[in-house]
Amino acid sequence: MNINIAIYEPPPALRFVTSAYSRCLLVGFALIPAYLIAYIYFFQDPALKFEHHLFHEIAIAGATLEGLFVAYVTSRCYKASGEPILRWLTLGFLGFTLIYALHGVFTEVAHHNIWLFLFYGPASRLVMSMLLLVGLLSYHRPPDAVEKRASVRVWLAWIALFLLVDLAVALLANLRIAGNPATRLTMEGGALVLSAINVAILILRLRRIRSPLMMIYGISVTLFALSSLAFILAQPWNHMWWLAHAIFAAGFFLLSYGIVQAFHTTRSFSTIYSQEDLMLRLTEAMARSESTSQELQRTNQKLEYLAATDPLTGAGNRRQFIERVDAEIARAKRGNTPFSLLSIDLDHFKSINDTHGHQAGDTVLRGFVRKCHDAIRPYDFIARTGGEEFMVSLPGASTETARLIGERVRSAIADSAFEAGIGQSIRITVSIGVSEFGRDGDTLDAFLRVADQRLYRAKHEGRNRVIAV
Secondary structure: OOOOOOOOOOOHHHHHHHHHHHHHHHHHHHOHHHHHHHHHHHHOOOOOEOOOHHHHHHHHHHHHHHHHHHHHHHHHHHHHHOOHHHHHHHHHHHHHHHHHHHHHHOHHHOOOOHHHHHOHHHHHHHHHHHHHHHHHHOOOOOOOOHHHHHOHHHHHHHHHHHHHHHHHHHHHHOOHHHHOHHHHHHHHHHHHHHHHHHHHHHHHOOOOOOOHHHHHHHHHHHHHHHHHHHHHHOOOOEHHHHHHHHHHHHHHHHHHHHHHHHHHOOOOOOOOOOHHHHHHHHHHHHHHHHHHHHHHHHHOOHHHHHHOEOOOOOOEOHHHHHHHHHHHHHHHHHHOOOEEEEEEEEOOHHHHHHHHOHHHHHHHHHHHHHHHHHHOOOOOEEEEOOOOEEEEEEEOOOHHHHHHHHHHHHHHHHOOOEEEEOOEEEOOOEEEEEEEOOOOOOOHHHHHHHHHHHHHHHHHOOOOOEEOO
8 A cells, every 4th residue: 555645835925925914813813902002091090990999809819819829830740840930930920920029919008108009910920920031031941950959948938038029119109209100110021021021031032032932931021021011001000001912911821831831741831832843743753754665564454462471560561662672773874864772771679679578569560651652752662671771762852852851751750659458558769871872872782772871871870860971
């Protein structure tokens, strides 16, 4: 059976025009609040007000609950991937929430001390804009160490700092300079400038930043900047003031949507929905089209499947793994695409069998394979090549991508407890070696040998780690 796939390649001029059009649409969408700000500023009476304290308190309470929820989800993504930008996003959400909540708490004192009521808004936006800017500057930096991600002391120190900011704002609101309009404008203007710098850096780094989630991030920060502009032009309780709240909420909702998308997929802000990865898979699918019928004949037989599967864990066996690696090496040579391996060993596994028995050891092996399947990509392949030794093939993965996947596997295992009987659980760690075809050898034996050597280095250097170079 021959399969011919015809791919339409648009003319370069049409590709350029459509690409420019899509960018214009995104810019136009991000600037919609600017049109609303201009409309209210030029065509609405700034003296018209809607002062409803209960509505304001309910809205701020909702924003506080959402902020805490999004901060928690972001922290879970950070714990899984270790990306520094996710750490700063977590602190941005948390700091904004802990400061902004008092903007709602002091609603009722608006007529007695307007500055105590007002200042927590710009202060929260200023703190958040600072942390988001630091987060963007940390984009694509190496993941944080596992110990740093799990440190409760670091998070408590930041919470204490945010509470000190709350106290400082309260003190400022009771000083004489509080009545000077420049005081509020300095905070709100600072948030506007920092957000604008954030957007400018993002635009300058477009060639290096290709994650679709960063597009969401850029639009959200643009909305934050426009909300600060609206607050600068507004008076408390008038139409512009409420519009500023709505613009900021829109940016907050959009950024939290990006966080949730990361949580449900890779828990990473830089690798989710990678366009390069999708194109790579399409290229591989086209390269496989000529041999589709032969592959189907080999893989669709149930007996062959059983003969190629480890009966205890359901992972592939060594024979099937070698066949898969041979096929992926041939594909990598044809398409000049990367291909990497993970060599994995369960640390101190013999002691589990000695202490808890072989049945508990078998349970741990099965649980390990399940966790590993959750951590790797759908098209990756795991095989059991020894008693507690496993290999994972990673088609289309460079050394850095393979290292990140290895870290996800290592983290998932280290954070899990495996049942060993009634009321008993076992915690294990794994050591992982990484190798990339071509870079670490251009033959099957050399390729596998480098992965095993790095696995032994991981064991020698203390276990529970990934060695990629």
